[in-house]
Amino acid sequence: MPVSQPSVADTVRRLVTEQLNLNGFGHELRPDEDLWRLGMTSLTCLGLMLSIEDTFEIELPEEALQDSTFRSINTISAAVKSSRK
Amino acid sequence: MPNPTMRSTEPEFAAGTERPTKAHVVIIGNGALGLFLADELIERQVGSVVVVGPSHRDTGASQAAGAMLGCFGETTTESLRTDAARTRFELGVSAHDKWPETLRRLKEFAPSDRPLQTTTESHIILNSVGAELDTVNFAAMIDALDQYDKPWKEVAPNDIPGYNPRTESRALRAIHLPTEGAVDARGVLASLERRLRHGGAILLDQRVRKLVGSGEEVTAVELDDGHIIEAGNVVVAAGVHSESLVRTVFDVPELMPIFPGLGFAMIAKRTGGEPFTSVVRTPNRGFACGLHVVPQGGGLEYYGATNRLVHTISSVTWMADVRFLAQYSMQQLDERVASHEVMRWCSGNRPVTLDGFPLVGWMPLSGLYLMTGTYRDGFHCAPLLAEHVANELQGKSGIIDSLFQPMRRPVATRTVEWSIDEYVKHSLAAWFETGAQAAPQMTTSQIADYYRNMAVQAYEQLGADYALGPDILLYAQGNLHGARRVARYLRTIRGGGEVAQPAGASTGAGGTR
Numbered sequence: 108m109p110v111s112q113p114s115v116a117d118t119v120r121r122l123v124t125e126q127l128n129l130n131g132f133g134h135e136l137r138p139d140e141d142l143w144r145l146g147m148t149s150l151t152c153l154g155l156m157l158s159i160e161d162t163f164e165i166e167l168p169e170e171a172l173q174d175s176t177f178r179s180i181n182t183i184s185a186a187v188k189s190s191r192k
Numbered sequence: 193m194p195n196p197t198m199r200s201t202e203p204e205f206a207a208g209t210e211r212p213t214k215a216h217v218v219i220i221g222n223g224a225l226g227l228f229l230a231d232e233l234i235e236r237q238v239g240s241v242v243v244v245g246p247s248h249r250d251t252g253a254s255q256a257a258g259a260m261l262g263c264f265g266e267t268t269t270e271s272l273r274t275d276a277a278r279t280r281f282e283l284g285v286s287a288h289d290k291w292p293e294t295l296r297r298l299k300e301f302a303p304s305d306r307p308l309q310t311t312t313e314s315h316i317i318l319n320s321v322g323a324e325l326d327t328v329n330f331a332a333m334i335d336a337l338d339q340y341d342k343p344w345k346e347v348a349p350n351d352i353p354g355y356n357p358r359t360e361s362r363a364l365r366a367i368h369l370p371t372e373g374a375v376d377a378r379g380v381l382a383s384l385e386r387r388l389r390h391g392g393a394i395l396l397d398q399r400v401r402k403l404v405g406s407g408e409e410v411t412a413v414e415l416d417d418g419h420i421i422e423a424g425n426v427v428v429a430a431g432v433h434s435e436s437l438v439r440t441v442f443d444v445p446e447l448m449p450i451f452p453g454l455g456f457a458m459i460a461k462r463t464g465g466e467p468f469t470s471v472v473r474t475p476n477r478g479f480a481c482g483l484h485v486v487p488q489g490g491g492l493e494y495y496g497a498t499n500r501l502v503h504t505i506s507s508v509t510w511m512a513d514v515r516f517l518a519q520y521s522m523q524q525l526d527e528r529v530a531s532h533e534v535m536r537w538c539s540g541n542r543p544v545t546l547d548g549f550p551l552v553g554w555m556p557l558s559g560l561y562l563m564t565g566t567y568r569d570g571f572h573c574a575p576l577l578a579e580h581v582a583n584e585l586q587g588k589s590g591i592i593d594s595l596f597q598p599m600r601r602p603v604a605t606r607t608v609e610w611s612i613d614e615y616v617k618h619s620l621a622a623w624f625e626t627g628a629q630a631a632p633q634m635t636t637s638q639i640a641d642y643y644r645n646m647a648v649q650a651y652e653q654l655g656a657d658y659a660l661g662p663d664i665l666l667y668a669q670g671n672l673h674g675a676r677r678v679a680r681y682l683r684t685i686r687g688g689g690e691v692a693q694p695a696g697a698s699t700g701a702g703g704t705r
Contacts (some may be wrong), residue, residue: 150646153675154653160676172672 108124111178115163116184123180124161125172152177159183211393211419215242217585218413218423220400220437221430222247222652223254224377224571225563227384228578229429231297236582239449239581242421244413247397249381250269251507253431256457256540258473258486258496259377260570261291265314265369267333268476270614274605279593280549284529284569285340286592287576288372294575295375299553301386306489308380310654312373314471317363321524322477325542325621328544334367344369355524374486377571399428402440409558410441425585427561432505432541432549433476433531434564442557445684448602449677450551450565451667452505453542455480456513457487457496459535465528472525478622479663481568483517485525492535495521497543499568503674507539516626542567546681548661552577554584554600563586564600584677585587601685602658611659612647618662619643654679657686 113121120189123132124166127147136145147155160167167176171186217233218224222245233241260266263284271281295309302308318330337344349355349363357363385395396415398504403426404412412422415661428434435450473484488494498513521529543564545551550573551565563581566573580591595603606614620640630639650669656679660668668678 150649150653150669153650153669153672156313156652156676157655157679170671174674 112188115187118162119159119180119183119187122155122158123183126151127157136180138184142177142179143174147177155156155183159187163187163191210264210394211396212240212242212421214422215240215394216424217241217423217427218421219427219429220244220413221245221247221252221428221564222381222385222395222584223252223429223431224257224381224574225254225431225566225577226427226429227381227388228294228574229427229563229581230388230393231384231391232575234388234393234579234581235599236586238582238586239424240426241388241393242396242420242423244396244398244415246399247395251452251505251539251541253453253455253540253542254377254381256455256538257377257571258314258457258484258494259376259380259471260314260370260372260374260375260484260486261288261572262314262369262471263288263569263572264333264344265316265372265473266476266481267336267472268329270605271332272339273337274606276595276603279338279595280293280508283550283573283576283592287569287573290575290579291375291572298380298383298387300385301390302379303382303386304379306379308377308383310374310376310456310487310489311470312371312434313469314369314372314374314473315347315355316367316369317349317352317355317472317474317524319357319361319363319474319524320363321361321497321520321625322474322482323617323621324622325477325617326475327478330365330367333475337369340384342369345373352472353470354466354526355472355491356465356528358527359525361523365501368470372471375571376488377527380571399675400437402430403437403442403560405441405557407557408617409536410555410560422474423559425559425561427563427581427585429563431564432543434543434562438555438560438562442555442560445680446599448551448565448598448600449681450545451501451546451569451664451674451677452503453544453663454488454502454506454508455500455540455542456498456509456517457494458517459492459494459538460529461529462491462493462528462533463533465526467491468526474524474626478618478625479666483520483524485521493532494538495525495529496538499663501544501663501674503540503671506539507541509537509539509606513655519627520625541572543662546660546664546678547604548664549603550577550596551598552581553594553597553599561632565596565598604659606659606661608651608657608659611661611665612644612651614661615647615665616640616643617645654682656682658682 176186216239230243347368349366399416400413401416432452474482476482486494545565667674
């Protein structure tokens with residue numbers, strides 16, 4: 108019986124939640140919610156980028172290394188999927 | 193092109209073209225390092241020498257250099273704190289001794305009547321603009337001068353010819369260094385080119401697209417139009433382009449990153465007031481080399497320089513850097529600078545290695561030699577490094593420490609805690625130097641706390657345990673590209689794998705192929 112794999116968005120959600128320390132606040136993170144407004148800084152974004160690349164074993168293209176890529180779960184997931192192609 | 197110094201049997205140049213198809217040595221890069229090496233090789237009659245590099249030298253460090261012949265004027269509290277830093281410092285001390293003979297060699301090839309050495313002395317000023325870092329570096333400089341028994345004396349700042357700052361920016365201390373001058377960088381490069389052509393070297397106004405070879409050796413270079421030149425040895429001395437060139441044939445993760453240290457300076461014509469007759473400079477400051485003016489001869493003065501580590505190699509100039517340099521030259525050096533006529537905008541990229549030390553030595557691929565990473569004093573060190581590299585290419589003993597082998601692990605000179613402290617000091621210096629304003633009730637220690645938190649977080653996010661220099665840490669924490677390069681490289685070297693050994697370093701085999 109196959110084990111179901113978490114979706115890209117689920118994994119991104121987990122990494123974002125860990126990185127931005129969002130656990131335990133009763134906040135349901137929406138996929139399009141602006142992470143910069145939730146307190147993400149350039150430094151936490153840096154750590155998020157590294158953890159995304161490590162977890163998915165990808166290298167984001169140079170042009171993806173900008174603030175807008177890390178704006179939400181949706182934008183991050185799109186970048187991950189694009190890098191996996 | 194006839195070459196009186198070339199061996200008679202080879203290489204054979206293709207008929208009907210001025211471009212060779214073979215050479216004993218191909219040097220990639222026509223900055224100070226490449227040209228001085230070519231000159232040394234021609235002098236030693238080692239065979240045919242080809243230098244490849246675009247004549248405009250756009251983005252290069254040498255064409256934009258202030259070319260101060262100073263090592264003590266560059267002293268910081270870090271310069272002599274560790275054995276490795278002292279070794280690096282003494283490279284500059286040794287290089288200094290090479291310049292009188294170097295200038296004698298070049299004199300007859302000078303492109304104009306202007307002297308190549310534009311001044312033989314420096315004044316270092318200590319004003320209160322640049323925060324505590326200025327003070328401790330000024331003290332470190334005097335300490336180093338005494339340790340090495342070099343001449344200096346305290347002088348009244350008002351007595352420095354040309355020095356005429358705004359009252360609120362005036363220096364309260366200054367020292368005179370009678371043996372640290374400067375050369376006209378662009379004049380020296382032009383003289384070298386003329387001397388090289390006279391000696392039979394071939395200078396190609398092109399770029400190298402890639403190195404050619406197998407997994408074990410480099411045998412040729414391919415130019416941007418596809419022309420191939422076979423080479424006995426290839427020396428990559430292409431400054432900030434060196435890493436990507438090496439990676440065209442040797443793309444390994446443990447190759448140390450080289451970052452572009454984009455800098456800006458201006459050459460301006462004085463329209464009035466007393467001219468500067470010496471280098472006048474502050475100590476090295478926050479993340480950069482301090483404010484300085486360098487006489488250029490012919491009524492021209494060089495004002496420099498900014499430094500920011502960037503992701504992309506370019507010759508752009510940031511508006512903020514223009515503001516910085518123009519305003520602080522007027523305020524801290526001479527009010528009359530305001531009416532100077534800018535004759536040339538100098539922009540270039542210093543090759544900055546992750547550990548801040550040069551990369552000089554044989555690479556693991558036979559026939560490939562790397563010569564770069566000299567950061568802000570490549571010009572000054574070039575004659576010495578040329579002698580060293582020429583020795584190694586000939587299979588002789590080198591004259592500099594083996595510390596600078598290019599495939600080394602990064603040199604460690606500090607703890608992470610020290611690195612954070614250094615970063616805070618540099619950030620504070622930059623804060624005050626750039627005229628940033630805090631609310632009057634905010635104390636300096638509160639600003640320091642902010643920067644300290646930034647640095648601590650940066651280390652946490654990068655997952656780094658190697659202690660970075662303040663400039664690299666600033667770059668990594670403020671730039672996703674930089675952060676990724678730094679984090680990946682540090683992860684690679686932390687893996688504990690064997691670092692590839694140079695092919696020709698111990699035996700000189702690369703030079704005897």
